[in-house]
Amino acid sequence: MPETLVECVPNFSEGRDAAKIDAIVEAVRSAGASVLHRTSDSDHNRSVVTFAAPVGVIEEAAFQAVRQAVASIDLRLHSGVHPRIGAADVVPFIPLKGVTLEDCARLAERTGRRIWDELGVPVYLYEAAALRPECRSLADIRRGNFEGLSQAVLTDPARRPDFGGPALHPSAGAVAVGARKFLIAFNVNLATPDVEIARRIARKIRFSSGGLPGIKAMGVRLASRNLAQVSMNLTDFERTPPHVAYEAVRAEAEREGVAIAGSELIGLIPQKALDLAAARYLQLEDFSSSRVLENRLAGQP
Amino acid sequence: MPETLVECVPNFSEGRDAAKIDAIVEAVRSAGASVLHRTSDSDHNRSVVTFAAPVGVIEEAAFQAVRQAVASIDLRLHSGVHPRIGAADVVPFIPLKGVTLEDCARLAERTGRRIWDELGVPVYLYEAAALRPECRSLADIRRGNFEGLSQAVLTDPARRPDFGGPALHPSAGAVAVGARKFLIAFNVNLATPDVEIARRIARKIRFSSGGLPGIKAMGVRLASRNLAQVSMNLTDFERTPPHVAYEAVRAEAEREGVAIAGSELIGLIPQKALDLAAARYLQLEDFSSSRVLENRLAGQP
Numbered sequence: 001m002p003e004t005l006v007e008c009v010p011n012f013s014e015g016r017d018a019a020k021i022d023a024i025v026e027a028v029r030s031a032g033a034s035v036l037h038r039t040s041d042s043d044h045n046r047s048v049v050t051f052a053a054p055v056g057v058i059e060e061a062a063f064q065a066v067r068q069a070v071a072s073i074d075l076r077l078h079s080g081v082h083p084r085i086g087a088a089d090v091v092p093f094i095p096l097k098g099v100t101l102e103d104c105a106r107l108a109e110r111t112g113r114r115i116w117d118e119l120g121v122p123v124y125l126y127e128a129a130a131l132r133p134e135c136r137s138l139a140d141i142r143r144g145n146f147e148g149l150s151q152a153v154l155t156d157p158a159r160r161p162d163f164g165g166p167a168l169h170p171s172a173g174a175v176a177v178g179a180r181k182f183l184i185a186f187n188v189n190l191a192t193p194d195v196e197i198a199r200r201i202a203r204k205i206r207f208s209s210g211g212l213p214g215i216k217a218m219g220v221r222l223a224s225r226n227l228a229q230v231s232m233n234l235t236d237f238e239r240t241p242p243h244v245a246y247e248a249v250r251a252e253a254e255r256e257g258v259a260i261a262g263s264e265l266i267g268l269i270p271q272k273a274l275d276l277a278a279a280r281y282l283q284l285e286d287f288s289s290s291r292v293l294e295n296r297l298a299g300q301p
Numbered sequence: 302m303p304e305t306l307v308e309c310v311p312n313f314s315e316g317r318d319a320a321k322i323d324a325i326v327e328a329v330r331s332a333g334a335s336v337l338h339r340t341s342d343s344d345h346n347r348s349v350v351t352f353a354a355p356v357g358v359i360e361e362a363a364f365q366a367v368r369q370a371v372a373s374i375d376l377r378l379h380s381g382v383h384p385r386i387g388a389a390d391v392v393p394f395i396p397l398k399g400v401t402l403e404d405c406a407r408l409a410e411r412t413g414r415r416i417w418d419e420l421g422v423p424v425y426l427y428e429a430a431a432l433r434p435e436c437r438s439l440a441d442i443r444r445g446n447f448e449g450l451s452q453a454v455l456t457d458p459a460r461r462p463d464f465g466g467p468a469l470h471p472s473a474g475a476v477a478v479g480a481r482k483f484l485i486a487f488n489v490n491l492a493t494p495d496v497e498i499a500r501r502i503a504r505k506i507r508f509s510s511g512g513l514p515g516i517k518a519m520g521v522r523l524a525s526r527n528l529a530q531v532s533m534n535l536t537d538f539e540r541t542p543p544h545v546a547y548e549a550v551r552a553e554a555e556r557e558g559v560a561i562a563g564s565e566l567i568g569l570i571p572q573k574a575l576d577l578a579a580a581r582y583l584q585l586e587d588f589s590s591s592r593v594l595e596n597r598l599a600g601q602p
Contacts, residue, residue, distance in 0.1 A: 005598070036597040052598065096598070182594075188584075246583050262586045268594040271572070278578035282547050283489075285563045293483075293569040296337040297306070297353065297397070 005097035006058040006104060007182070008033070008051055009267060011089045012069050013078050015045040020072045025049055027068040033061035037268050043222045044082040046089075048185070050267045055099060059111050062091055063118075070119050070172040075146045082220070082231075083142045085149050086121070086173035090138060093129075093179045104179035105129040112163050112177040121169040122153075122161035126178035131162055138176055139208075139216070146173045184234040184273060185266035186242050188249045191259040195221040198228035201252040205230075205245065212248060214240045227261055237270065243277035306398035307359040307405060308483070309334070309352055310568060312390045313370045314379050316346040321373045326350055328369040334362035338569050344523045345383040347390070349486070351568045353397060356404070360412050363392055364419075367412075371420050371473040376447045383521070383532075384443045386450050387422070387474035391439060394430075394480045405480035406430040413464050413478040422470040423454075423462035427479035432463055439477055440509075440517070447474045485535040485574060486567035487543050489550045492560040496522040499529035502553040506531075506546070513549060515541040528562055538571065544578035 014020050018040065024047075025035055033053035040047040053061055066088040073087035091111065093104040108129035115123050130136040144152055146168070152159045153166040160166045161174055168174050190198055198219030203209050206217040214236030220229050230249050234240060250260055272289065279287035289295050315321050319341065325348075326336055334354035341348040354362055367389040374388035392412065394405040409430035417424050431437040445453055447469070453460040454467040461467045462475055469475050491499055499520030504510050507518040515537030521530050531550050535541060551561055573590065580588035590596050 034600075036594070037592070050597075242583055243579075260584055263584045264586050265588070265592055268592055268597060271593050271595045274576050274579035274593065277583055278544070278575035281582040282543055282578055283561055283564045285565050287566070291338070291566055291569055292572050292575065293337070294572045296351075296569060299335075 003097075004055045004099050005052055006055060006099055006107065007036075007094040007096050008053075008058055008062045008065075008091065009094065009183075010049055010062065010065055010069075010091040011084075012047045012049070012073060013045065013075060013084045013087055013089050014069075014073045015040040015047050016042050020069075021047045021049070023072060024065050024068045027064040028061045031061035031064045032057045039266055041266075043224050044220070045078060046082045046084070048267050052096060055103070055107070058093065059107055059114075062093070062111050063114055066091060066115055066121075066175060067119060070121055070169070074171040075173045076171060078146075083139075083145055083218075084173075085124075085142050085146050085168075086175045087171065088121075088175045089173075090126070090176045090178065092127070092177075092183075094182050095179075096182075101128045101179055101181065108177045108179045112175070115175055115177065116161075116164035119169075119172075120164070121172045122164035122166075122174045124174060124176045125162045126176045128179040129177065138178070141176050149174065181235065182237070182270060184237050184242055184269055185232070186234055186245060186263065186269075187229050187231045187266065188246060188263045189222065189225070189261040190228045190230065190253055191261040192228055193221065193226045194258075195219050195228045197253075197256050197258055198230050201230050201249055201256070202232075204252050205232075205248045212240045212244065215245055215248075237273050241273050241276045242269070243280050304398075305356045305400050306353055307356060307400055307408065308337075308395040308397050309354075309359055309363045309366075309392065310395065310484075311350055311363065311366055311370075311392040312385075313348045313350070313374060314346065314376060314385045314388055314390050315370075315374045316341040316348050317343050321370075322348045322350070324373060325366050325369045328365040329362045332362035332365045333358045340567055342567075344525050345521070346379060347383045347385070349568050356400060356408070359394065360408055360415075363394070363412050364415055367392060367416055367422075367476060368420060371422055371470070375472040376474045377472060379447075384440075384446055385474075386425075386443050386447050386469075387476045388472065389422075389476045390474075391427075391477045391479070393428070393478075393484075395483050396480075397483075402429045402480055402482065409478045409480045413476070416476055416478065417462075417465035420470075420473075421465070422473045423465035423467075423475045425475060425477045426463045427477045429480040430478065439479070442477050450475065482536065483538070483571060485538050485543055485570055486533070487535055487546060487564065487570075488530050488532045488567065489547060489564045490523070490526070490562040491529045491531065491554055492562040493529055494522065494527045495559075496520050496529045498554075498557050498559055499531050502531050502550055502557070503533075505553050506533075506549045513541045513545065516546055516549075538574050542574050542577045543570070544581050 202217035503518035
């Protein structure tokens with residue numbers, strides 16, 4: 001394994017045309033990064049590509065992915081249930097090995113500057129890479145979506161991009177480039193099409209409205225499956241792991257008289273989050289990762 | 302990692318005197334094997350040492366462990382709730398990498414022969430190493446324990462050891478040496494001291510009395526904690542994983558009006574068994590180990 005490793009998990013506003021995502025994945029591979037995972041959802045009309053590479057390679061791979069998305073995705077023709085402002089909507093850099101969150105913030109800043117300079121797409125820096133407090137949160141940046149933000153930048157200086165603008169790119173919108181810790185994208189589907197129930201549950205459990213630390217949540221409707229979904233980001237899984245989020249949704253759903261239909265991961269999950277869930281549900285006393293055969297064979301303590 | 306890897310998980314009839322187990326562990330290490338785990342239980346008065354090594358090394362390590370146990374443990378002075386016939390009670394070889402179960406059966410046979418030749422302790426070959434059908438099952442070999450077996454070997458030819466005997470070794474009894482697939486030792490503690498409840502539950506869930514495939518189970522009492530325990534071996538965890546065994550115990554306990562106090566692993570658990578539990582309880586659709594970050598980074602498919 002190389003000395004440093006950074007993960008990049010860009011989200012693209014295209015979840016139905018696989019060929020467009022194939023081309024993005026190919027751009028990432030050609031730049032020398034390892035593609036770890038990809039997933040597309042037709043209701044969200046959104047794709048997530050997960051890749052990793054050393055510091056020297058990850059910037060180029062992220063830039064080439066954005067370049068390919070800007071060339072092929074036209075936001076004016078896009079519809080989907082997930083909030084978005086750009087063809088390449090968000091590009092987070094995540095420290096995995098031998099780098100700090102601050103290193104990733106600098107990576108984000110350099111990549112963002114290049115996106116504006118070479119592609120002419122305005123950039124917001126978010127979370128750990130944010131230059132201004134009002135841009136720390138992705139939800140704040142994305143308020144009004146592509147359509148609303150296109151207007152807001154013209155009249156509200158506080159909503160202008162960090163690089164470029166103020167007008168957004170006509171077809172590609174803007175890109176939020178950031179740095180953050182590893183995040184688990186975890187969705188719980190309800191056995192009801194009633195999106196209002198999902199929204200009420202999301203409000204109850206998310207941190208911003210008094211819920212659990214590290215949970216971001218929203219209610220969306222999955223038309224193709226006729227289900228409502230509580231779509232979550234777990235930004236601090238060691239504090240609030242997936243099983244705690246799941247139980248919180250389940251308890252609120254029970255209060256609403258609704259069953260859980262199933263759940264899904266978007267992208268990847270750290271082994272520890274699964275181990276914590278298994279140990280909790282099996283009521284294992286004294287469990288630690290050192291009890292796992294593979295870890296012992298690999299010589300982990 | 303070496304080309305071949307065999308695991309050996311001997312059980313010793315000593316769970317209270319740590320110094321005696323230290324000496325056994327030291328014998329294993331000196332022979333060049335990697336000690337992966339050790340655990341001792343004072344109610345069972347039993348210790349389990351888990352180690353792994355390539356084919357050339359594992360036999361010597363197992364033999365040295367048995368030699369040390371025979372020299373230090375006197376079964377005539379032993380009491381404990383777990384069935385046993387020897388100071389070194391069972392010595393299973395388990396294929397991990399580059400070896401078959403049949404290879405491990407031959408390892409067991411060679412090691413068993415050496416234990417009788419050099420230490421004068423009679424040996425039974427069990428499970429995949431068994432030479433006779435009546436010795437396939439450890440429970441059959443151990444029937445009557447050290448005390449009962451000491452008498453039975455003198456009168457019942459069917460119960461005689463495969464190597465040595467017929468009389469057992471006066472202080473060290475006999476050793477069951479065998480080969481088997483990876484096994485998960487998993488105990489569920491009941492919130493009651495009533496061992497009869499644990500025994501009824503064990504009878505309900507174990508395969509031999511019509512329960513679940515791959516579950517061996519017995520009810521024991523943990524005097525030190527004033528709890529009854531369903532003590533299980535899961536011999537085919539891909540067919541009946543720990544979470545299925547746990548749920549079976551929980552359902553039967555509920556019928557008895559008893560809660561689960563907790564559960565424990567003895568030795569190690571394969572990652573897959575934890576992943577299966579997490580995916581089941583979190584209701585993850587489409588989960589596979591390829592969704593685990595660490596696996597992707599390690600380049601696993």
